[in-house]
Amino acid sequence: MKRQSVIDVGSNTIHLLVGEVTDGGVLPVTGEKVSARLGSGVEKTGSIEPERLELAARAISLFARIAAMNGAPEPAILATSAVRDAKNGEELVARVEKETGLSMRLISGEEEAVLGFRGAVSAVGDPWEGPALVVDLGGGSAQFILGEAQAGPLMQTSLPLGTNRTTERFVANDPPKKKELKALDEHVKKTIPEWNIVDSVPVVAVGGSARAILKITSDPLTVERLRRLADELREVRSAEVARDYGLAPERARVLPAAATTLAAVLEHFGKEELSVVRGGIREGTLISLSEKSS
Template sequence: MTMMEGMNFAAIDIGTNAARLLIKNIDHNPLGETKFRKVLFIRYPLRLGMDVFSKGKIGKERAEMMMRMIKGFKQMMRMYDVVDYRACATSAMRDAKNGKALIKKIEKKTGIRIDLIEGKEEAGILYGNHIEKLPNKEGTFMYVDVGGGSTEITLIHQGRLVGSMSYNIGTIRLLNRAVKDGIVDGLKADMAGMYANYGPINIIGSGGNINKLFRLAEEKSKKELKLPITSLRSLHNDLQPLSVEERMDRFGLKPDRADVIVPAAEIFLIIADCIHSDYVYVPTIGLADGIIGELYAKATQDEKERLSRSRFYLNAEAQGLLNAETVESNE
């Protein structure tokens, strides 16, 4: 079996509000077609931001939860014969005073390495995951991923990456009143500048909240995966005055979604108003998908290089250019 025949890859995304394990099977058939199939998806409401944005660090109880979670994720990866994985932690772990120490402890106890990635790398992974899925590469799009601790923004013009930005404004930060002065004004100023340069920009939305808002909205295009800004604003106005319990009862939301969904909608609306968006395109894929895409791209390149080396040695041997000792020493 070659690497391309039905291998399982995994991504662990440790966000500010929740952590996710995604396992996908990737099959590259002889016709040159590559198929991605979701095998397993687990979302765990770790809520690191509740500790980090109030205490500055991850508390003992939540650290133990995280350790147990990673051990569980490791077992699932074993069960599904995962050939390669990457675990990434984002905003809350970046800001936690004990974030790096906890990551080292988890790796020592479990063998799972967690990469602490910066906002720009996160935005870059997300961009790479979505560029081929744009509904139309003509014009200007803004990829917006609203997380618990930060909002990642990537500007795409005529199918090309213009720039990536990360802002420390997220749903858990807003709930904990932990957004520093000037952050929102800076975001608005940057968005207004982009509108001045490119004209109206439509949004590609990412994150669990925009996916849920899309499902809840009455006015939307299921076929084109478009959520009109007017519909998003109407839904926000319905949700905003309700208590968390009322949102759970009326809209069927889980507790860890019911509190963050309103600040998420507010962030999307702030951006949409500044860049004059008509809609949010919601393809329902995120950071974990992007991580797996990168793992597959690396594996594909490694396989091509291996095959290239194999062909070189075979051709060289056939032509008498290499003896067995040379081949053996190079391998």
């Protein structure tokens, strides 16, 4: 069974996943991650900070070597919102090619949505009947995909609602103030699409912030629970949240925005609850690579 690998250059974290695809799912072989926070400041300045470009290039070079050591010598290197939106994003592309001989692709929000959807489907042991709404909440952008497990996406859009971006724009305080999260909530509801989604359609969330919420609570993620979680996070500094739940500090910092955004999505579409799955763009990419090589 051929191993595949992907380096996902996200707005908050750079991930490596090496895995094998079997029966439509991904068996992970190894994985690494580093918090480069490429999206930090992009909302305000339009550019990635030079030291973050340096860190990202070194991390990608290291991850490419790790992939090769684990039997997957040609990783797909995909850059998402932060690099895609930054004025100097092409600098990182050129640097990676010079240092590794590999090409990094700036994928569109639409491609990111499709890959995220495929990864979410692969992570569900018993795929849902009929359509589902997948919300891939990243650092710089959020992908909304309405689709069916077998037929694939029916409607999709990529919006600038990633947790790094919205935190920088709306949340100046740590912990955040109630009025900051209220302004964010209103912005999300005005931004997301007016899709007519029937009652039976489930909502599935993917992404690092959604998974981090599961470390804080095992309760069903209803609108009420997500609202209450945002209120709880307004009572404590993000450094304490990171310490108490074993989260990266930068991840803890954006969790109030994540909980607020997901609650707003549920309310907007008239849904009561969402589930979180661990698949996403990386798993979707490995499945795509496997299909192309077969």
